[in-house]
Amino acid sequence: MYCPNCESTHVVVRHQGRKAGGLIGGITGASGLMSGAELGGELGLLFSPLGSVVGMFTGAVIGAVAGANLGGLLDEKVLDNYHCLHCDYCFSHH
Numbered sequence: 728m729y730c731p732n733c734e735s736t737h738v739v740v741r742h743q744g745r746k747a748g749g750l751i752g753g754i755t756g757a758s759g760l761m762s763g764a765e766l767g768g769e770l771g772l773l774f775s776p777l778g779s780v781v782g783m784f785t786g787a788v789i790g791a792v793a794g795a796n797l798g799g800l801l802d803e804k805v806l807d808n809y810h811c812l813h814c815d816y817c818f819s820h821h
Contacts, residue, residue, distance in 0.1 A: 728809065728820070730809075730811035730813065730814060730816055730818070731816075731818055732814050732816040732818070733813055733814040733816065735811055735812070735813035735814065737811065737812040737813045738810065738812070739809070739810050739812060740808060740809060740810075741802075741806075741807075741809065741817070742798075742799075742808065743798075743802065743808070744797075744798035744799065744800075744802040744805070744806050744808070745795050745798040745799045745802055746795075746798065747794075747798055748794035748795050748796070748797045748801070749792075749794050749795035749798060750791075750794070752791045752792070752793050752794020752795065752797075753788075753790055753791035753794065754790075755790050755794070803820075806819065807819050
């Protein structure tokens, strides 16, 4: 990978969409707003109160993974995901 602006090879991947999506998905899942967390909590109550906690935690993890995957797609398709450390230029790999 090289920078299209200065042709330097000192390029890093930013992953801003993936980081933001994972954070938002995890918070959403942990707060119980996501259907996976709600469903996991309700099914867990059938087994025990501990099952409800495990279900909510699982919902938060599923939310974080789903958010990170969506953010990764945004990184690839929409955002300027690459950053040149030499000239400070941000660009996409299209």
